[in-house]
Amino acid sequence: MAAQLRELAQNPPQDANERRELHEAARLLYMSLETPFDAMHRLFWSIYQLPATQIGVDMGLFRTLAEDARVEWTLADLSTRLKVDRTLLYRVLRYLASFGLVSESTDGTYHANSTTQWLSTPGAEGGTKHYLKTISPVAHALPETLRQQGYQNPTNHLDTAFQKAHNTEVSAYSWTPSDPTVIPAFLEFMKSQRASQRSWTEKFPLETLRLSQSDLEANRVVFVDVGGASGYQCVSLRQSHPELSGRIVVQDQEPVIARANEAELKKHQIESMAHNFFQPQPIKLAKAYYLRNIMHDWPDAKCVEILRQLRDAMAEDSVILIDENVLPDVGASWKQAQKDMQMISVLAAVERSVSEWHHLLKSAGLKVKKIHTYDEDIGDSVIEAALA
Incomplete structure (x- = not known):
């Protein structure tokens, strides 16, 4: 059986669904075979993976290997190219390859694999720095923070492990790090994440948003992207579905809207508007109010505030489209659970399960019409909500 697994490792399946299922099965197999000694190594020494990756980024190692994945580098040539000590490089490579x-060949040479290629991209480099410098200290501060809070579920975004780790009284979104390279790294990471994500329009039935002739004559707004930053989702919607008629509006706070590309928005007939989503919604009776990755940044009480502002602006046939992770009530994946731990520690917020979404919307005077899942791997979904 071990030989068959090794052969499979050399020739993994190319189909995305099959690969995902096999990956999860292999993970479960690994955990079932793990001894307490193995668990000790996984838990206690895994803290070095991120620092070692940052060393590789700083050396230029991943970029050099990724220039041509077919090239096999000797330790001597790689040491000369990177201008680093040969013994140190050998020890770093040994760790990264493990x-x-x-990838390390049997003759002691090194080359790039698909992970190396990814680590050579600006987005991966930015993510490495962001998680090492911003998130890692927060994770380490979480146990003491929860102990001091008497192990109550965090609900105050100004009293989290983030504030403790970075010695600040402001929220994570208002914090300015002392290292000026951290924020650009975070933005590069977020940009790369967006580029690789699937679109909610793949599964959501957009005919739901079709306006009647009388709606069009009344100049009704079809789509409001609430907290939509630069309007990326609005532009994407116009480009992928040019047949969608009606006004489209992106809203965010004044400093964010001021940075939007007005020429690009105008080109796609998208209006921009400065708005704080905790204040009354100025656009009344829109067909759809869309919120992407807003709710998971806030505890329930704040989410209810946001949703009630939209509820008060809705028509009978309006919907709120909440684009978020939806976790199962039982059996959440490790990827989903990890994201939730980050929300606890950084924002006193939450990645919600199916029942938690139903409870939250009911608290705001709304109901779940349907949940449209478009990425099964992490549970990305559009929750279609209507007036209760």
Whole structure:
């Protein structure tokens, strides 16, 4: 059986669904075979993976290997190219190769694999720095923070492990790090994440948003992107579904809207508007109010405030489209559970399960019409909500 698994490792399936199912099965197999000694190594020494990756980024190691994945580098040539000590490089490579971040051949040479290629991209480099410098200290501060709070579920975004780790009284979104390279790294990481994500329009039936002739004559707004930053989702919607008639509006706070590309928005017939989503919604009776990754940044009480502002603006046939992770009530994946731990520690917020979404919407005077899942791997879904 071990030989068959090794052969499969050399020739993994190319189909995305099959690969995902096999990956999860292999993970479960690994955990079932793990001894307490193995668990000790996984838990206690895994803290070095992120720092070692940052060393590889700083050395230029991943970019050098990724220039041509077919090239096999000797330790001597790589040491000369990177201008780093040969013994140190050998030890770093040995560690990175043991976790599959680079590939080591039987003759002692090194080359890039798919993970190496990814680590050479600006988005991965930015994510490495963001998680090492911003998130890692927060994760380490979480146990003491929860102990001091008497192990109550965090609900105050100004009293989290983030404030403790970075010695600040402001929220994570208002914080200015002392290292000026951290924020650009975070933005590069977020940009790369958006580029690789699937679109909610793949599964959501957009005919739901079709306006009647009388709606069009009344100049009704079809789509409001609430807290939509630069309007990326609005532009994407116009480009992928040019047949969708009606006004489209992106809203965010004044400093964010001021940075939007007005020429690009105008080109796609998208209006921009400064608005704080905790204040009354100025656009009344829109067909759809869309919120992407807003709710998971806030505890329930704040989410109810946001939703009630939209509820008060809705028509009978209006919907609120909440684009978020939806976790199962039982059996959440490790990817989903990890994201929830980050929300606890950084924002006193939450990645919600199916029943939690139903409870939250009911608290705001709304109901779940349907949940449209468009990425099963992490549970990305559009929750279609209507007036209760």
